[in-house]
Amino acid sequence: MKSTTRFQLSLMMFLQFVVWGSWYGQLSKYLFAINFDGVQVGNIYATFSIAMIISPFLVGMLADRFFAAQKVLGVLNLIGAALLFMLTKITDYDAFYWTMLVYCLTFAPTIALTSSISMRQMTAPEKEFPLIRLMGTIAWIAVTNLIGFMGWGDQSTIFYISMITAAVIGLYAFTLPDTPPTIKGPVSVGQIIGKDAFVLFKDRSFTIFFISSILICIPLSFYYAMGNPSITDAYKNAFIAANPGAELPKTFFVENKMSLGQASEVFFMLLLPFAYRKFGIKWILILAIVAWIIRFLCFGYGNATSAEWMLYTGILLHGICFDFFFVSGMIYSDQKAGEKIKSQAQGLISLATYGVGMYIGSVVAGYVQKLYTTGVGNNAVTNWTNVWLVPAGIAAVVLVLFLVLFNEKRKAFEPKVSL
Secondary structure, eight states: OOHHHHHHHHHHHHHHHHHHHHHTTTHHHHHHHTTOOHHHHHHHHHHHHHHHHHHHHHHHHTTTTTSOHHHHHHHHHHHHHHHHHHHTTOOOHHHHHHHHHHHHHHHHHHHHHHHHHHHHTOSOHHHHHHHHHHHHHHHHHHHHHHHHHHTOTTSTHHHHHHHHHHHHHHHHGGGSOOOOOOOOSOOOHHHHHTGGGGGGGGSHHHHHHHHHHHHHHHHHHHHHHHHHHHHHHHHHHHHHHHSTTOOOOSOOOHHHHHHHHHHHHHHHHHHHHHHHHHHOHHHHHHHHHHHHHHHHHHHHHOOSSTTHHHHHHHHHTHHHHHIIIIIHHHHHHHHHHOSTTHHHHHHHHHIIIIIIIHHHHHHHHHHHHHHTEESOGGGOEEOHHHHHHHHHHHHHHHHHHHHHHOOOOOOOOOOSOOO
16 A cells, blocks of 8 residues: 555544544533433434444445445535534534434444545555554544543534534545445345344354343443543542532543543553453453443542542553453454355444444433432532442343353464554
């Protein structure tokens, strides 16, 4: 791959993840600030999962069959920029929900499109793609640190940053290397949802892994939707206790602290191939589930004074929680599927996790937060310990399910991923 192409693709990935990172982790804090309740926040987060279920159909129909992928990426981002601007003006729940749903329908396909555009320009994707994808993680860290430093997490500024960046990549996309459609002829719903991969369910261990992947996405949704407001409340409470009557500072740098979770992703991604060879797939997945339980207990019982280390521990465990379960799960699915149904197997897992699992998780997280919250608006008080015990309990159930029923024979292998 030419160095100029590598730069183009790296910049594309960076910009696209600035669009995403600007609002996703901070959205709940902003929604609580404009007096939405937990159920409403959970439902709005669920719009992303709805879009993730629908997006394979959009990408399958548009980028795969009718239009060049880079042009689809450009148009979707330009439409998305307009919708993000509309979100900055909306404080009514119903209007916000539907506008956010339409926006997510424009955004969700861009995740697959950026990967597709990148890989189509590569001669050895397994070696070249990880470094380009890494630019997305760097972008997420950079933009969340900017937002945290400036204290913009609860302001509409998060959408303005995303909007401007979406407009930039929307125009920039038309300068990317041409990535024309590759498929001709009709496509069935079964092909898009990965029907051919259903044969994998004959393997009990894969079925247990599949069910566990959906279930573990419920705790994952708790982290994405409730992590920021929970940690923010911990620092607010500590400040108020130490400085009674004093005005709250502009920011507690929560976004900066939470960006350490993405940094840990990079570390554990590098560690993953060695862990595979050392422990095998079963114990890698078990280790990830145990980490989920520990991190939620840390969030539940940590505070911003004597137990601040617990909050940091919960954040830093994000890397092992995500990489050791979801990334290793992708590799496991790839191995189980074989050459003929690899793509369908990955599509099936993505549809189940980021679609079905995280939809359920977002809705449940919203209801749980509201259940343990008293008062409304600025007077609302949430018992975050009780909130975090729920995803910890769900992860514990998944752990038992895995220990008892998952019986994949250990195979030492080198993952087909090179960093």
